[in-house]
Every structure is written in C-alpha cells, then in structure tokens.
Amino acid sequence: MTDRDAAHSAADVLYGSEAARSAEGYVQTPVAYDGIILAGFGGPEGQDDVIPFLRNVTRGRGIPDERLEEVAHHYRHFGGVSPINAQNRELKLALETALQARGIDLPVYWGNRNWAPYLAEVVTEAADAGDTTLLAFATSAYSSFSSCRQYREDLAGVIEETGLAGTVTIDKIRPFYDHPGFVDAFVQGVRASIEGFLEAGIAPADIEVLFSTHSIPTTDAERSGARDIDWGEGGAYAAQHEAVAAWTMAQVRDLIPAAADASWELVYQSRSGPPSQPWLEPDVCDVIAELPARGRRAVAVVPVGFMSDHMEVLWDLDTEAAEAASEAGLLFARTPTPGVSPAFVDGIVDLIEERLEGRPVAERQRVTTLTPSFDICRPGCCENVRAGFKPAVAGVAP
Ligand SMILES: CC1=C(CCC(=O)O)c2cc3nc(cc4[nH]c(cc5[nH]c(cc1n2)c(C)c5CCC(=O)O)c(CCC(=O)O)c4C)C(CCC(=O)O)=C3C
Ligand SMILES: [Fe+2]
Incomplete structure (x- = not known):
C-alpha cells in the first residue's frame, strides 16, 4: 500500500447504502430509494451574491484574485445572475413529471454545492420527511475531481455536518457522459x-x-x-x-x-x-x-x-x-446543451431506473466502448493532489 492509498483508506468513511458497498463498483441488486437528490453547482442570483459565491467556489484553492475579478465581471454582465439555478429548477420539474409518467413515485430534492439552496438544507428536509435512502444525480457528466469526486466529498460532508450519519445514506448515479x-x-x-x-x-x-x-x-x-x-x-x-x-x-x-x-x-x-x-x-x-x-x-x-x-x-x-x-x-x-430536452430528461429517468432495478451492467445503455462507469468509484478515483482525500459517498475503501 502506498502512502497515498493509506491516506485514502483513512479518509474513506462510507455513507452509501449497504447494497452500494460493492467491491466490483457496480450495484446489480435492487435498492428501494426514498428520494432523488439533484446535486447542482449553484450560482449567484443577484449582484450581491457574486463575490460570496465566488469565494464559496474557490475556497482553499489558490485561485488568484485577478481571476475572481475577471469571472465576477462575466456574472456582472448578466445582472449578477447565473442562469444555472433557473435551469436546475426547470430540470427538477421536468424530472418529476417524467418520473411520474414512468410510474416512479419518488420526490426530487434539488440542492447545490456552492449556493442556496445548499445540499445540507435539502438533505435535512429529505430526512425530516422520512426519506433517508437517497440517490444523487450530480449535474456533471464526466470523471474528474471537479465533476465527480468533489460532489461525492461534498455529499459526505453534508451527512457529517447535519449529524445525519447513521440515518441517511446517499448513493450516486454513475458519470453519464456515455448515456x-x-x-x-x-x-x-x-x-x-x-x-x-x-x-x-x-x-x-x-x-x-x-x-x-x-x-x-x-x-x-x-x-x-x-x-x-x-x-x-x-x-x-x-x-x-x-x-x-x-x-x-x-x-x-x-x-x-x-x-x-x-x-x-x-x-x-x-x-x-x-x-x-x-x-x-x-x-x-x-x-x-x-x-x-x-x-x-x-x-x-x-x-x-x-x-x-x-x-x-x-x-x-x-x-x-x-x-x-x-x-x-x-x-x-x-450547438445546444442537453438542458431539459426530452431525450436527456428521459435519459436521467433511465439512469435512476438502472439503480432502482439493480440492472446488470451488460444491459445498461451507453454509446462508447470505454469501461462502463462505476456506480461506486474505485479507491483513489479522481484524486485531487492539492487537497488530498476527504470522506466521500459512493466509493469503496482500498
Ligand atoms: C470540470 C468542471 C466543470 C464541469 C463539471 C461540473 O459541472 O461540476 C465545472 C463546472 C462549473 N464551473 C462553474 C463555475 C466556476 N468554476 C470555477 C473554477 C473551476 N472549475 C473547474 C472545473 C470544472 N467546473 C476547475 C478545475 C476550477 C478551478 C478551481 C477548482 O478546482 O474549483 C470558478 C471559480 C473561478 C474560475 O476560476 O473560473 C467558477 C465561478 C459553474 C457555474 C457556472 C454558472 O454560474 O453558470 C459550473 C457548472
Ligand atoms: Fe470518480
């Protein structure tokens, strides 16, 4: 075991459901989820939000101030409003409608990593409603620290900071770039x-x-x-x-x-x-x-x-x-982004169904010949060399 593996092992507190703790990286047995977490990036909704939002995004990262000024200017140009929250509200509605149409009776809770509504609030709301076995869809399609592990670590952080460890479990839908x-x-x-x-x-x-x-x-x-x-x-x-x-x-x-x-x-x-x-x-x-x-x-x-x-x-x-x-x-x-196009929204429902059913990997939809994305990230997946390892949901310890 390398030092890096040891550091990872020590950090890897698991907050997924029992079924999700699969060593192979795929959950191929059904799980009765209580609700879906739509985990977004978050964005400012007015001029006063811009700088606090940027500080949230870049906490502990050493992004130069000049870069923050430059990025603030992009938001200022649009009235200090990022379109991202409106898009996620729209996606939440579209997803609820599509789930209902497919006969899947699950609530969708929308929360963000970097701006209100924060993930901690919505996970608490879900737990208060008795929805404790949760499946997260992170609004990010590929594998990397920023697009996968960061979401996993933030969700684990939420479970710790809300005191819901032992009550709430959160699994995560696979990187879906190939759906x-x-x-x-x-x-x-x-x-x-x-x-x-x-x-x-x-x-x-x-x-x-x-x-x-x-x-x-x-x-x-x-x-x-x-x-x-x-x-x-x-x-x-x-x-x-x-x-x-x-x-x-x-x-x-x-x-x-x-x-x-x-x-x-x-x-x-x-x-x-x-x-x-x-x-x-x-x-x-x-x-x-x-x-x-x-x-x-x-x-x-x-x-x-x-x-x-x-x-x-x-x-x-x-x-x-x-x-x-x-x-x-x-x-x-x-060219357009997937947004709330029917093909994409139906695709998310399919990704949810995959996990509700515990669909065998060979039967999952994907368009590339790369290794099918894991439901449970492998040890050390998507490491950030600057920040090291923090506890993360949807992973296995070495
Ligand atoms: C891979 C990736 C995605 C796609 C996956 C995903 O969706 O997560 C993504 C999405 C987004 N990034 C966003 C905004 C920002 N990203 C920043 C900074 C950074 N992003 C990075 C990577 C990614 N970022 C990285 C390596 C940094 C450097 C600092 C760090 O390691 O954190 C900064 C700080 C200033 C700057 O340096 O630009 C901001 C404001 C918004 C919201 C936009 C809106 O408001 O509409 C979204 C969806
Ligand atoms: Fe990952």
Whole structure:
C-alpha cells in the first residue's frame, strides 16, 4: 500500500447504502430509494451574491484574485445572475413529471454545492420527511475531481455536518457522459450546424467541429477515473470526451454523408489557476484563430462538457469564442446543451431506473466502448493532489 492509498483508506468513511458497498463498483441488486437528490453547482442570483459565491467556489484553492475579478465581471454582465439555478429548477420539474409518467413515485430534492439552496438544507428536509435512502444525480457528466469526486466529498460532508450519519445514506448515479440521452443533443446540434453551413455554400472540407469542455489541471486529469485502468494521456477525463466526440461525429456522418469531409478536434475552455500550473490544452479560442490558416471557413463549437447553458457556455463560448470566430472571418455556430430536452430528461429517468432495478451492467445503455462507469468509484478515483482525500459517498475503501 502506498502512502497515498493509506491516506485514502483513512479518509474513506462510507455513507452509501449497504447494497452500494460493492467491491466490483457496480450495484446489480435492487435498492428501494426514498428520494432523488439533484446535486447542482449553484450560482449567484443577484449582484450581491457574486463575490460570496465566488469565494464559496474557490475556497482553499489558490485561485488568484485577478481571476475572481475577471469571472465576477462575466456574472456582472448578466445582472449578477447565473442562469444555472433557473435551469436546475426547470430540470427538477421536468424530472418529476417524467418520473411520474414512468410510474416512479419518488420526490426530487434539488440542492447545490456552492449556493442556496445548499445540499445540507435539502438533505435535512429529505430526512425530516422520512426519506433517508437517497440517490444523487450530480449535474456533471464526466470523471474528474471537479465533476465527480468533489460532489461525492461534498455529499459526505453534508451527512457529517447535519449529524445525519447513521440515518441517511446517499448513493450516486454513475458519470453519464456515455448515456444516449446525454449525447443526443450533441448529435442533433452538430447535424443541424453542418447542414446550415452546407446550405450557406461552405464545402464540407472547410468545416471544423470543435468539441469544447472545461479545462482542468493536468494533474487532476491524470488522476481522473479509476486508477487501475489505463486511460492514456489526460486520464479518464480526456478519454471520455474524446470518445463522446468521436461517437457524435460517427452518428452525424451516418446522417449526412458529406460530413465525412469535415474535421473535428477536442478543445478546452475556461482555464483558471495560476499561469505556472499546467492545464489541459489547446484553448478553444487559440484553435479558432488558427482555423483560417488550415483552410477552414466555418466552425461549429459543441459544448460537449456541459449539461446546460451556464456561464461557461454563455460567456466563454457565446461571447469569447464567437468573437474569436468573427475576428478570424469564420461562420460560427454553437450547438445546444442537453438542458431539459426530452431525450436527456428521459435519459436521467433511465439512469435512476438502472439503480432502482439493480440492472446488470451488460444491459445498461451507453454509446462508447470505454469501461462502463462505476456506480461506486474505485479507491483513489479522481484524486485531487492539492487537497488530498476527504470522506466521500459512493466509493469503496482500498
Ligand atoms: C470540470 C468542471 C466543470 C464541469 C463539471 C461540473 O459541472 O461540476 C465545472 C463546472 C462549473 N464551473 C462553474 C463555475 C466556476 N468554476 C470555477 C473554477 C473551476 N472549475 C473547474 C472545473 C470544472 N467546473 C476547475 C478545475 C476550477 C478551478 C478551481 C477548482 O478546482 O474549483 C470558478 C471559480 C473561478 C474560475 O476560476 O473560473 C467558477 C465561478 C459553474 C457555474 C457556472 C454558472 O454560474 O453558470 C459550473 C457548472
Ligand atoms: Fe470518480
């Protein structure tokens, strides 16, 4: 056992249901959940919320003040309001309706990691209502510290701080990047934007499709996903995005044969942290600037790393990337996020049903050939080298 394993073992207090403590990483027996936790990121809802929200997001992370100022400016531009809370309220409603339509009688509790309503409040509310065996859906599709483990640690922190350890258990739905309900919006969006470019007289070979996701520190990327799987450079995080992008392009090429001549690439956006720290590259705007020299005349930007149109999409793509494309003289399209599209909402219901039934892994829906995402993260999954290990739900100790 390495020092890192020992540190992890000591930290790994388990707060999942008994059935969820599976060493294989998959729960293939039914669990009678009492309710669903829709675990969101959270966002400010007015100018006064902006700085306190940013402090919550960056607590203990060493994000430079200049970066906070810059990000505050993005929110200020939209009245200090992030669209993310409204989107999660809408998703909660859509999910409740879809669950009912499928005959699943479960309440949906919505809470956030970084802003009100906080997860601690809603877990307490659930427990007060007698709903103690909970299944969380985190609004984040891929494996990495920020998109998976951070949610798991925050949910464990909530159980500890509310004094509900021993009363409440929280399991977590697998990273869902490869679920057909999630990728549908990207396939439809790429198809529509390529058709639009073709109608505008652009030759297929002059079209570039850029799949864009949140940049993360390369150290986080290397440690993303299960450690006993070789994901290649960029870890599970990069591998999962590459796989979704490749699958999306293959679908679109089946739908419009001319798209066979369009090129595509995975790019990154919204970098923060100190300049000395390496983050995943290339940056979406840098690549856009190079496209004319590569003979491209049109670019479709696909927010493949994002579930809804939050600030990263509205600012970094619809504002900055659109501007970069205009400066480069390129036609520009930004394709939709899954949002509350029926395909995505039905997909979430399917992910919930998977766990209620304890569906065998071989029967689960997924579009890539990567290892099926685990219900229970493996030891050391998605480690954050800066912060080390904290207790986390939905994991197993070594
Ligand atoms: C992988 C990933 C996702 C996708 C997965 C997920 O959904 O979780 C994501 C989502 C989001 N990130 C968001 C906002 C911010 N992220 C920040 C900072 C950071 N994000 C990171 C990664 C990710 N972030 C990282 C490695 C940092 C550096 C500091 C740290 O390690 O924490 C900062 C601080 C300032 C800055 O540096 O930009 C803010 C304000 C919002 C809300 C947007 C809205 O309001 O609409 C959302 C959905
Ligand atoms: Fe994980």
